[in-house]
Structures are given as structure tokens and as C-alpha cells.
Amino acid sequence: MIARWVRRKLEEKLRVSRWGLRKLDERLRIASVVREAVAKVFPDHWSFMLGEIALYAFVSLLLTGTFLAFFFDPSSGERIYAGDYAGLHNSRVSAAYASAVELSFDVRGGLLVRQTHHWAALIFVAAIVTHMLRNFFTGAFRRPRELNWIIGVTLLVLAIANGFAGYSLPDDLLSGTGLRIANSIALSMPIVGTWAAFLLFGGEFPGESIIPRLYILHVLLLPGLIAALIGAHMGILIRQKHTHFAGPGRNDHNVVGSKMWPTYAFRSFALLSALFAVTFALGGLVQINPVWLWGPFDPGTASAPAQPDWFMGWLEGALRLYPPIEFTVFGYLVPAPFVPGVLLPGLTFAIMYVWPWLDRLITKDRAAHHLLDRPRHSPARMAVGVWALSFYGLLLLAGSDDVLADLMGLPVLTVMKTMRIVVIVVPFLFAAAAYALARALRANPEQRLSGLRWKQIRKSDVVEEETRHGGS
Amino acid sequence: MRRPTPAVCLALAAFALTAVAGLAAANPAHDPVERGRQLYGASCAGCHGQSGEGFMTSPSLRGVGAASADFQLSTGRMPLSAPDARPHPREPAFDHQDIAALTAFVASLGGGPQVPAVGPGDPRKGRTLYLASCASCHSASGVGAALPGGGAAPSLLNTKPTQVAEAVRLGPGAMPAFDTKTLTEAEVNSIIAYIGTVRDEFRHGGAAIGGAGPVPEGLVAWVIGLGVLILVILFLGRRAS
Numbered sequence: 001m002i003a004r005w006v007r008r009k010l011e012e013k014l015r016v017s018r019w020g021l022r023k024l025d026e027r028l029r030i031a032s033v034v035r036e037a038v039a040k041v042f043p044d045h046w047s048f049m050l051g052e053i054a055l056y057a058f059v060s061l062l063l064t065g066t067f068l069a070f071f072f073d074p075s076s077g078e079r080i081y082a083g084d085y086a087g088l089h090n091s092r093v094s095a096a097y098a099s100a101v102e103l104s105f106d107v108r109g110g111l112l113v114r115q116t117h118h119w120a121a122l123i124f125v126a127a128i129v130t131h132m133l134r135n136f137f138t139g140a141f142r143r144p145r146e147l148n149w150i151i152g153v154t155l156l157v158l159a160i161a162n163g164f165a166g167y168s169l170p171d172d173l174l175s176g177t178g179l180r181i182a183n184s185i186a187l188s189m190p191i192v193g194t195w196a197a198f199l200l201f202g203g204e205f206p207g208e209s210i211i212p213r214l215y216i217l218h219v220l221l222l223p224g225l226i227a228a229l230i231g232a233h234m235g236i237l238i239r240q241k242h243t244h245f246a247g248p249g250r251n252d253h254n255v256v257g258s259k260m261w262p263t264y265a266f267r268s269f270a271l272l273s274a275l276f277a278v279t280f281a282l283g284g285l286v287q288i289n290p291v292w293l294w295g296p297f298d299p300g301t302a303s304a305p306a307q308p309d310w311f312m313g314w315l316e317g318a319l320r321l322y323p324p325i326e327f328t329v330f331g332y333l334v335p336a337p338f339v340p341g342v343l344l345p346g347l348t349f350a351i352m353y354v355w356p357w358l359d360r361l362i363t364k365d366r367a368a369h370h371l372l373d374r375p376r377h378s379p380a381r382m383a384v385g386v387w388a389l390s391f392y393g394l395l396l397l398a399g400s401d402d403v404l405a406d407l408m409g410l411p412v413l414t415v416m417k418t419m420r421i422v423v424i425v426v427p428f429l430f431a432a433a434a435y436a437l438a439r440a441l442r443a444n445p446e447q448r449l450s451g452l453r454w455k456q457i458r459k460s461d462v463v464e465e466e467t468r469h470g471g472s
Numbered sequence: 473m474r475r476p477t478p479a480v481c482l483a484l485a486a487f488a489l490t491a492v493a494g495l496a497a498a499n500p501a502h503d504p505v506e507r508g509r510q511l512y513g514a515s516c517a518g519c520h521g522q523s524g525e526g527f528m529t530s531p532s533l534r535g536v537g538a539a540s541a542d543f544q545l546s547t548g549r550m551p552l553s554a555p556d557a558r559p560h561p562r563e564p565a566f567d568h569q570d571i572a573a574l575t576a577f578v579a580s581l582g583g584g585p586q587v588p589a590v591g592p593g594d595p596r597k598g599r600t601l602y603l604a605s606c607a608s609c610h611s612a613s614g615v616g617a618a619l620p621g622g623g624a625a626p627s628l629l630n631t632k633p634t635q636v637a638e639a640v641r642l643g644p645g646a647m648p649a650f651d652t653k654t655l656t657e658a659e660v661n662s663i664i665a666y667i668g669t670v671r672d673e674f675r676h677g678g679a680a681i682g683g684a685g686p687v688p689e690g691l692v693a694w695v696i697g698l699g700v701l702i703l704v705i706l707f708l709g710r711r712a713s
Contacts, residue, residue: 046702046709053701087599087669104677111677122693123701130698173603173612174685258712267708274704278697286696287677288689293613293670295603303603303612310690400687402618411622 036238042264043244043257047138049271050131055230056275057124064117065219071107073099074169074215076208085292093296096211100170100291116283121166123279125159125311132156136385139359139373140243143366146356148240151233153352158226160311165218167289167309171211174289176297177306180205181319185341190332206299243372252370305402314392317399318344321420348392374445379438386434391427398423508577511570515551524581529555537584541575543638547631559645561626588637591661598666601659609647613683614670619646629671633664 025031042048073095081088081098083106088098103110132152135141141149164182168175183205186197202209242255250256258264282288294303308316318340326335351358360366362380375382397404398419405412440457441447447456513522519530526532530552533541544550545566549559564571575587603612609625611617616627623646628636640660643649655663674680681688 044709044712046705049705049708050702053698053705085673086595087666087673089596091596091599115677118689119693119697122690123697126694126698127701130702173607263712267712270708271701271704274701278700282692282697285678286692287675287680289685290613290673290677290680290683292673292676293683294685295599295607295612298603301603301607303607304609304617305611305684305687307686309686310693313686313690396690402620403684403687406616406618406624409624412618412620413622 038259038261040238040260041242041255041257042260043242043255045245047134048242049268050127050134052268052271053275054124054127054131056272057120057127057279058226058230059272060120060276060279061117061124062223064113064120065223067113068103068110068117069219071099071103071110072096072169074212076171076206076211087292094171094211096169096171097291097296100172104290104292112280112283114283115286115288116279117166118288119282119286120279121163122309122311123275125156125163128152128156128159129311133385133389136355137373137375137382138243138245139369139377139381141356142359143356143368144240145236145243148233148236149356150353151229151236153349155226155229155233156352157349158222158229162218162222162226163309163311165214165222168214169211169218170289170291171297172289172291172294173297173301173303174291174294174306176206176299177302178308178312179210179297180299181316181337181341185319185337188335188337189342190329190334190338193335206297241370243370245374246371250371252368255370305400305406307400307403310396313399314395315341315345315399317395317397317401317419317423320401320416321395321398321423323420376438376441376445379435379442382438383431383435387427387431390430391423394419394423394426504573504576505580507570508573508575508580511566511574512577515565516574519552519555524578533578534582535584536578538575538579538587539585539638540642541578542571542587543635543642543644545571545574547635549644558623561631585641587634588641588657588660590633590637590664591657593658593661593663593665595662595665595669597659598662598664598669601655602663602666605650605655606663611684613674613680613685614667615683617684621646628667629674631667633668636660636664636667 075095077095078092079095079098081091081093081101083089083098083102085101085105088101093101100114103114105111135149135152164178168179168182183197183201186200187193189196197205200210200213201207202213242257244250244255244257247256258267295301307313319337322336322340324336326333328334359378359381362384363378398416401415401419402412404410405415408415436457437449437452440452441449443459444452444456512524519527520533521527521530524533541550544559546564548562548564551565552559566574579586606628609617609619610628611625614628616625618624625647631639637660639647640650640655640663650660674683681692
């Protein structure tokens, strides 16, 4: 009796809510979109989740960053630090520095969140780079996905820029050193240098404006842009469908994998949880950027070793290795930091942007692809990728030449001079080796890298010739 | 078993004391300078000469004073392994008492600065002074760093207060000596107090991974951070297919 009554009531409620949803959908037309998204198929290969690590790192950054914004005071104005840290107690320092130390000593949970935020930032950029390498070596950037490749490169640039801005906010000695280098790089640009530096810093270095400006960039403009571009990136991804690796039953017109709901959603949620677990574990257990030790920025003091975060480290390495040469072009003096500080990153990102079209020149393949290449498929692409990986990796290493020297017990100057040669020569050797290996692997498709024989590497060109002849 | 009465305890203690005193009186080496002379003859004279006059690369010890001897011995720099070796800090070769004896002997060779006394200092002032005068070589976190011209400034985290006070005045190796005009005694005390603060807070926030800043941090982010997450997606990918 009662049971029937309850059921009737429930059915009534359901009818009402269905009616409500239908009316809503008549206006928003959302059901078809949701249906499509829920039915979207995700490939199962693990490497498709690399970008998702970056996505969730960004989520973690937004959450922890919001907490930090409640306590951080982005101002160069001086005030007294009155917190617990004995080394700074009752000292006059900039409000930015004082509030960063307060977050580390006096705000409950502040240090955990500060450190988690910083670890998540390092992992964010690392995940973007790894995701990009996967797309590069498998040719995922090819037609019709050039646009998403370009958005991806832009996301990398924005992530690096935002990392640098955030790292510079606490106004400590290390970040001040970084800003001074940024200032001298801006100044080194011919013609527009002084103007650019003044525009950025609002006057002479260091000035009062840079911290508030970096803050607006760091918490509003850059994250806003990143969020918008992530939206576009994923919108395009859904529209174009995923790529996938070749295999039985897989072709250019389908995607084999798991449906968005429920299979993939749960897998993705597991990754989100893992990301929070890893970033918070690092934030709680491993110290990062102890600004209280670096001290407030003071143009008169220095600490060694002084490095930027890893994603700027390759630029630091280039600046350290580049000899102090100045030259004139069309009567304009080009100071030494211009080549490593402006030209190198400019060229680097320019080439990354146009890579989908450069790749067409190399592979002579202009067709649309939805099936991924195996990395071995294009030895030339492999060689370029390995060259770039080792070149920028070695620059990153050169950025820590003093730490290396300390570890190896060698004079810094010796390490630096050696690295100058290593950075030029070794990437070409690696690229040549990668080319030969990729070619041998391509000739032996069932072979793995670990099982490759010397004979197969040497004979790979012969085998390729034979297969080509056999095919024709 | 019955516990010994207090009277028995006292008697035993008195016996032990007289025995030790008797032994000490019988042993001429109880006089620190005399004991120092013996140790010096065995471990130092080969390089620095019988009466500390110096020889070849080994400097004369006359007038270097107790401060220098205490610093060299307590940081384990002396005795050097070879006359042309580079002195560096390690486990001291002698115990506390023998270092005092050797120091007394070197001081007896003639004059020189005493072992400095370290008083309380203000870590706040010490921070400013440390960052301005010492961090460029020893690093802000005190872990030491390579020097541009080769060699390295050692870590200060295990250095004792007296050794810091001695080093500031002596300027060992490539380090400049700071006189009392550049850094007053109170300022040195403050620097020492600050090094104590750095040591206390060294692990604030977790494992200090070398205290060397972004280089080890980047390594941890890639290897542990991204590394673990890649293992996670490998696992998720394997479960799926």
C-alpha cells in the first residue's frame, strides 16, 4: 500500500524533472552534445594520458594558487615581518617577501600548499613537454591536427612564462637574480631594447612595478589564456577524434578504445587522484624553493649556486655558454645576451610552430592521418627530435655547470669550456645514432630496440633497398 | 642481591679518584704542552720541522697562534696526508684533549691569536651579514659551492661556532680573511647565530635535497613527480587493454 504510494510519487517526480530537463534542452540544445561527449572513445594506450597529467596539474595549480592568493601580498612596498622565523623576525623587507615567508612559517598549511603549488608547476611543464614529445615522435601533429599542435606549442610557451612569473613573485634573492637576467636580456635587443625593458619594469631595474605586474600576469592573464586554450585544445580534440596506433581493426576512420562514460571517466579520475597524491606528497615531504634561506632580493648580494627552475634552465645554460661577443648589424650594436637570450628561444619556438610544415618537406607526405606513426617510421624526424632533446638537455645541464663542477671536483671554467664543445658536437652524434637505429628498426618492424643486432643496423639500408624492390 | 650501602659507594668512588689522580701525577704527558710536544714530534714535525720552523711547502708555525692550530686540527685539515696535498675538512685525526694539547704546544712556539670565544648573537643581523659576505661562496643555504677559479667552499652546516669564528679571521685557503674592522666580534657572533638558524630550519618543509635549489628540484620533479605519474598511466593503460 505504502510502497505503491511511494512509487507513484517517485514516478511523478521523475516525470516532472524529465519535463524540466526537456524544456531546458529545448532552449540550450545540450543533450546531443552531452550524448556525443559521453560516447566519445578514448584510445587505451598509456601515452594518450600524458596530456591529461598536464591538464590535472593545471587544476592542482588553480586550486593551490587560489589558496596562496589569500595570503600573498604582491607589493614591493616595505613592511616589518613579525612572524616566527628567527632569521627574519622584525626585519623590514618587501611585503611580497614577507608574505612569502609568512606562508612558509606562520600560515597554517601555507608551506604545504606553497610547496605543492611549486611542485605542480614543475610537473605541469614537464608533462606538457613529454606529451609534446609523444605527439612529435608519432606524427600526431600531421594534417588535420596542425592547429592543435600550434595551440600546444602556445600552451608550452605560456606555461613557461607563467612559471617564470610565479617563480619571480616572492622577491627573494634567487628570483631577483632571475629578473635581473631577464632585464639584461630585454635590454640586449637592438633598437627596442631599452624601450622593452622600461615597458616591462616600469623604469630602471628593479623598480616598484615589476612584482605587481608579474602578479597580474601570473594569476589572471596567463592562466586565463591557458584555460581558454586548453578549452580550444580539447574542443578540437573531440571534434577531430583521437588518433590511435595501428593495429588489427584500426584504421583512419575509427578510434578503438574505451568510451568516455563510464570506463574512461573512472580511469581519468584515478589519474586526477594520483596527481593530487603525488603533488601533495612532494609538497609535504620535499622542500622546494626555501625562500627564507635565499633572503630578500638585494642588488648588492649574491648566492651561488643560482639556477632558475628547470624549464628556464636551458636558457640559463645558453647564457652561460655563449662567449661574451658583441657585434654590430647595420650599425646597431648587438650585445652578448641577445643571441642566447632572444635569438635562440625565438628560433626554437618558431621552428616548433612550423614543424608540421617542415615535416611535410622531410617526409614528402601531405596526406591527412588519423593513424599514428611508430617513432621508427621516419628516421629523419627521429634524428631531428633526438638532436633537439639532447641539445636542450645539454644546455639545461650547462645551466648547472657550477653544481656539476662541485659534484665532480673540477674547476667551473673547465666544465664550462668542455660543455661549449659538448653542446655543439654530442647532439649530432646522438642524432646520427638515432637515425641509424630508427632505420634498422624500420627495416625490422617486429624487432624492439633492445633486441636489435649490430648486423641489422649495418645492413638496414640493404634490407630497405630489397623491400623496396620486392614491393615494386 | 643486596644493594651496596651509600658508605660503600663513597669509599669506592674515593678509591677510584685517588687512583686516577695518582696515575695522572705519574704521567708527565698530563701537562698539555708536554703532551702536545710528544704528539707534534710524532705527527707534525716531519713537515713543519722539529721546532715548528717550517720546511718547503709547510709553513712555519711560530706565531700562527692557538686559533690557527685549533682550526686546522679540529676541522681535520691537519695533519696533511702529503706536503703538496690540498687541506680540506674531514673527521679530526685527534680527540678533543689531544687537539687542546697540540694547540697549547703550537701556541707555546710564540704568540699569535688565541682561540676566539663565541658569544650570543642576533640571527637577524647575521642573515644580512651572511648573505652579503659569505653566501656568494658558501651558498645561501650554507651547503657550500664550487668556486669560479676551481676548488670549492665547504659546507658550514656541520662547522662548530668556534671554527667559524676562527675561519673568518684566518681566511683558510681561497677564503679572504675578515679583520675586526670589516666584521666586528659582535657581527661574527651574529653570523654564527644565523648559521645556527639555517641549520635548525634546514629541513623546514621536508627533505632538503641538497639545499642547492632548482637543480635537484628539477630532477625530483622529473624523476619522482612525473616518473610516478607515468607509472600510474602505464598501469591504467595496461588495465584497459
